[in-house]
Amino acid sequence: MIGGRATGAFRGRIRVEQSAQQTDSQQISRTILLSDRSRAWAVPSLEIIADDVQCTHGATVSDLSEEELFYLRSRGLDTNQSRNLLMYAFADDVCSEVDPVMLQSVDSEEGLQSRLIKRLQNVVPQGERAVRGEFQSS
Structure with missing residues (x-):
């Protein structure tokens, strides 16, 4: 949750190497803005080198x-x-x-x-x- 004139930043990175077969990875960033002046920056990142994986990533930014x-x-x-x-x-x-x-x-x-x-x-x-x-x- 971000309020007032605050700014929040999320930069996530998942890297699945070739040797990490059958990896199950999830990355999510959820942010609630509590004022019109607050800001949020979300940059999820997913890099997959392996073949047999299940990976997801996402971001949401909203007010109430x-x-x-x-x-x-x-x-x-x-x-x-x-x-x-x-x-x-x-x-x-x-x-x-x-x-x-x-x-x-x-x-x-x-x-x-x-x-x-x-x-x-x-x-x-x-x-x-x-x-x-x-x-x-x-």
Whole structure:
């Protein structure tokens, strides 16, 4: 997720050598833009030398879906709650792919999940920012 006037860049490269037959490789970059001023650059790259492989790559960059926001609002959530729910769901989707050991640590303040929630609280609109819909980092 990228908000405010931030810019994010992803440049991924997968190279499958001749000796790596029957490789199954996947590379995907998904980015959500939280403001009109934020930018994201995604350049996935796939180079295959081997013959017997299954490899995919792709990238998506989008803002929060108006259809999803409408659906949540039609179910009784306000705009702010709808945006927050979608943002936390996106982050949870990322966390579901991370080893649980990395999400938590002995000191719960240092676990990846705790740090992510703290960062999201800076991005999630509050007060007047929530009404304007423009998210700028603190």
